[in-house]
Amino acid sequence: MTEYFIQAFVYLIAAVIAVPLAKRFGLGSVLGYLVAGVVIGPLTGLVGQETTTIQHFAEFGVVMMLFLVGMELDPKALWAMRLHLLGLGGLQVTLTTAAGWSIAWWLGLPWQTSLAVGLIFALSSTAIVLQTLSEKGLVKTEGGRGAFSVLLFQDIAVIPMLALLPLLALPVLGASDAVDSGHHGDLSLVSGLPGWAHALVVIAAIAAVIGGGSYLSRPLFKYVVQSGLREVFTAAALMLVIGIAALMSLVNLSPALGAFLAGVVLANSEFRHELEANLEPFKGLLLGLFFITVGAGINFSVLAEEWVLVFSLGAAVIAIKAVILLALALLFRIRGSNGWLFTLGLAQAGEFGFVLLTYSVQSDVISPELSQMLALVVALSMFLTPVLFILYDRVVLPRYRASQNAREDDDSIDDLAPVIIAGVGRFGQIICRLLRANNVPIVVLDHEIEQIENVRQINIKSYFGDASRSEMLETAGISKAMVLVVAIDDRERAVRMVQHVKQYYPEVWVLARAFDRGHGYQLRDAGANDIISETYHSALELGGRTLTAMGVHPERARRMTKAFSDSEAAHADELFEAWKDIEEGISFSPRFGELFLKLEESLSSAMQKNAEEFEQDEALKWTPPDVADEPDAHQSPVGTG
Incomplete structure (x- = not known):
């Protein structure tokens, strides 16, 4: 047990020291994690053989990431991006595979091994690219959307690639145990089944994910929410993702693809934002751990012996992929700095390359010795990816600053939610209806499931979530919002929310609901820009009507x-x-x-x-009304909550 604590401490302290330093120097968190891994692994030897096992565990961060990415989409959005998904992504994978296949075959490798090499280097790093694009705020740019389309197609293409590898087996290699799979293990529902039965089981598994996400997830989360325990909701979110990953692994499919599919199914769920807020910390930690293990797993002995070949191959991979990507950017009219963002962002190999290497060795397609060399090339290209983004930031972007700013303005309009409303009870409902009637886009949050159901009945799209949590507000888009309306019915939470927003997002205009004079002063002291007492105007109006009733x-x-x-x-x-x-x-x-x-x-x-x-x-002249004859006069409408 002591050994585990020490190893965990080593990994964590490496991340805590290296990542802030990398961010401070503008290198990005990914490079910080990779450097931390190199320091505690090859350089100092603080971690050892357990790195490979931990890496398989840490790859679950990629699964979580794709689940969260899937929730950012819905089927309509997926269909709308079909041109880039199939055209841009399909051409990138096909052309890069063909280039890698040709070069490897020219270097003297068997055509089966050459094809496997081409497939491995056709993939880019979903984890690194999406993480870096998100950190730099480039996801919504034209280049970012193009990169996402290609990465999504690559993740889907991993499935037929895995199915193809056993067909490329070379008898001369024989069985190899050099690399542990660590992904599907020994358990499988399809091993030994004929092809038609295998296909039926796979279809049933996919149907289970779609059906469960559509019809069973809502009752499940509603049941969990009624417990009132936040940790149980977190456990349910982890259970969902882990269960999907396990099911996909049992039928020899990509857990990442299954998680992405489930995320798409849940994209319109009222629990979407709460799921994102609960899973985001786990995703970040596991992805960071994955990058550390990539750095720690670099075999410096092989690198020392064949460093010229490794660096040459790494440079060749990046250069060849960049040429193909740049040509595709021009073909699909991704121009200017966006074209370079698309090109430089995807020029590396990816984490799924390690997965394909593992299966290639197990399927007798690639020898263990060649696998070690290729793993170094994959790791090197991933290690250089942040450098390519630095090149984009400091060399490419300044030349296109004016046009890039214009494109960013256009891009931000489509998905802008300028108003976040926290709390959708009787008070918040009226605000929602007024804004909706004026076609103002809003994001509505409430932690009471009954309120969510009420407003959904009147076609106000809302999400379950505790808006007083900072991660919940960040997930809902507070960094891009113009206005935050604090309409929750909890004094302390409302004050804390205003304090947090005005400290970290001072440009957001905060309007707050106050219960009384003292609460209004607390909100004002916290930084609220505009405060309305929930009873002040209605009491003033009723007082005026009382005067009228009295003559x-x-x-x-x-x-x-x-x-x-x-x-x-x-x-x-x-x-x-x-x-x-x-x-x-x-x-x-x-x-x-x-x-x-x-x-x-x-x-x-x-x-x-x-x-x-x-x-x-x-x-x-005026005659006072007969109050006794008009008991229902001047009644005001109220909300449904």
Whole structure:
């Protein structure tokens, strides 16, 4: 047990030290993780043979990432990107495979091995590219969308590649145990089955993922939410992803593809944002661990002996892929800096290359010795990827700054959700309906499943999630929002939310619902830009109607309520400053009480002045209403919650 604690400490301290340093120097977190792995592995020997086993575990971060990516899409969006998905992605995989196949065959490898090599280097790093694009805010650019389309097609193409490898077996190699699979293990539902039965089992597994995501996930999460325990929801989210990965592995399919498919199915679920917020930390940790193991797994002895060949092959892979990608960018009209982003971002080999290498050795297609060499080339190209992004940032982008900014402005309009509404009870519903009636895009969050169901019945799309959690707000897009409306019915959570947003996203305009004067002062002190008491305006309106019912002229009642509101506003700053001096919140200390009495005197004076002015201006005769005959007069609509 002690050994495990020490190894975990080594990995974590390497990440904690290296990643912030890499970020500080503008190198990105991925390069930081890779450097950390090299330091604790080949350079210092702090970690050893367990690295390969940990890497197989850490690859689950890729599965989680594709699940989260899938939830960003829906079937309609997937169909809309079919041109780039099939055309751009299909051509990239086909042309790169053909190039790698030809060069490997020219170098003297058997055609079966050459084809496997071409397939391995046709893939790019989904983990590194998407992580880096997300960190740099380039996902929504034209180049970022093109890169995503290619990466998505590559992940789907892994399945037929894995199916093809056993057909390329070379009898002369014989069985090889040099590389442990670590992916499907010994358990399989399809081993030994005839082809037609294998196909039926695979179809059934995919149908189970789609059907379960469509019809069983909602009752499951609703049941979990009713427990009121956040950790149980996290456990349910992990159970879902792990279960899908296990099912896909049992039928010899890619766990990543199964997770992506499940994410697409859940893209329109009201639990989408909460799932993202709960899985995001696990995904980040596992991806970081994966990158560390890639760096720690580099075999420096082989590299020392064949460093010229390794670096030559690594440079050749990046150069050949870059030429093909640049040609495709021009063909599909991905111009300017976006074309270079697309080209440089995808020029490396990917983490699924290690998976194909494993299966190639197991299927007697590639020898163990060649596998070690190719693994170094794959790792080297991945290691150089952040350098390619630095090249894009510091050399390419400055030359296209003006046009790139224009494209980013256009790109941001399509998916912009300028308003996030936290809380969709009776108060928040009215805001939602008003904004929807004016075609204002909104993201609605609430942690009460009943409220989510209520507003969905009136066609307001909303999501389950605790908006007071910082990761929940980030998942909902607070970094890109213009306005945040805090309409939740919890005083402390509302104040904490305002404090967090104004500290980290000061440009967001925050409007907050206050319960009373003291809560309003707390929200104002936290940084809220605009505060509305939930009872103030309705009470003022009802007070004015009470005056009317008692025989006061409606116009005079309107003026009196306005004078009341103006007097309150005139003394608001003075009362707020007095409140800030009170350590234990609002209480009637001598100073505050004195100011409040001053406000009451000002109100009485304003009312008297208003009455005198009205007596001089009144020219219309008016008969008070018979209140007893009109009990339902002036009723106001309320929300459905």
